[in-house]
Amino acid sequence: MEHMPYQPEMDVQAVAPLATRTTEVVSTDWKTGLPVLTGKRVTLRELRASDATSLFAMLTTEEVSRFISPPPTTVEGFERFIAWTLRMRELGTYACFAVTLHGSDTAIGIFQIRELEPGFGTAEWGFAIGSPFWGTGVFEESAELVLGFVFEKIGVHRLEARAAIVNGRGNGALVKIGAVQEGVLRKSFLRNGQYLDQVLYAIVEDDWRARRDGKSLARTRVH
Numbered sequence: 001m002e003h004m005p006y007q008p009e010m011d012v013q014a015v016a017p018l019a020t021r022t023t024e025v026v027s028t029d030w031k032t033g034l035p036v037l038t039g040k041r042v043t044l045r046e047l048r049a050s051d052a053t054s055l056f057a058m059l060t061t062e063e064v065s066r067f068i069s070p071p072p073t074t075v076e077g078f079e080r081f082i083a084w085t086l087r088m089r090e091l092g093t094y095a096c097f098a099v100t101l102h103g104s105d106t107a108i109g110i111f112q113i114r115e116l117e118p119g120f121g122t123a124e125w126g127f128a129i130g131s132p133f134w135g136t137g138v139f140e141e142s143a144e145l146v147l148g149f150v151f152e153k154i155g156v157h158r159l160e161a162r163a164a165i166v167n168g169r170g171n172g173a174l175v176k177i178g179a180v181q182e183g184v185l186r187k188s189f190l191r192n193g194q195y196l197d198q199v200l201y202a203i204v205e206d207d208w209r210a211r212r213d214g215k216s217l218a219r220t221r222v223h
């Protein structure tokens, strides 16, 4: 999340009228509309302009935002961010999912994915979830859905993430879903006037498939 690409000051294009865009898009081509990803407790879907209010409330708290790129500071800023995510998705270089809980359409967090090279062979992801939902399993379930989308629908073969070393929870979250620590990027992230060291993590497609197949095998044995 730290270096995810949206920067409000760079976003000078007019905001498209998205408020009327309320229908779910179920598409085989993610560039024309993100698929809806459904788990046991969470549904991940494309962002909508109407998510701006809840995302502003969820993602601008000190505990959520302290180790990530500064989020927009107003609801209107989030509306511009959401419009930007849709434009980038259409270009095929980026995707952003809203996390919702079954029975509620309120966005409580986001998962972002961006290409690191033309063609999306390697990519980076980042995520943030409102703190009332930390430690509830929402992150892990959402992450598994996003990983399936990244490796099977986009066709990524290597997915990177960066987490500030001081972000214990962010590092713990990545490790628990199978991300492998590959190195330390010294003083690579400027936050509040201070350069922080980051851990570089990656999940490669083969690791993800082996882990997923191992999990299904374990489930088969239990039942």
Ligand SMILES: CC(C)(COP(=O)(O)OP(=O)(O)OC[C@H]1O[C@@H](n2cnc3c(N)ncnc32)[C@H](O)[C@@H]1OP(=O)(O)O)[C@@H](O)C(=O)NCCC(=O)NCCS
Pocket (backbone or CB within 6 Å): 001, 002, 063, 064, 065, 067, 068, 126, 127, 128, 129, 130, 133, 134, 135, 136, 137, 138, 139, 140, 161, 162, 163, 164, 167, 168, 169, 170, 171, 172, 173, 176
């Ligand atoms: C990152 C985030 C989405 C993870 O969601 P979450 O619900 O907090 O994650 P989980 O509780 O499922 O997993 C976090 C793990 O880190 C562990 N952890 C917590 N604090 C830790 C610390 N200081 N050091 C190491 N591990 C820690 C937790 O125990 C947990 O592991 P466990 O379930 O095996 O006990 C959420 O914390 C968040 O939005 N943080 C703010 C934004 C952010 O930092 N994004 C990530 C940037 S890399």
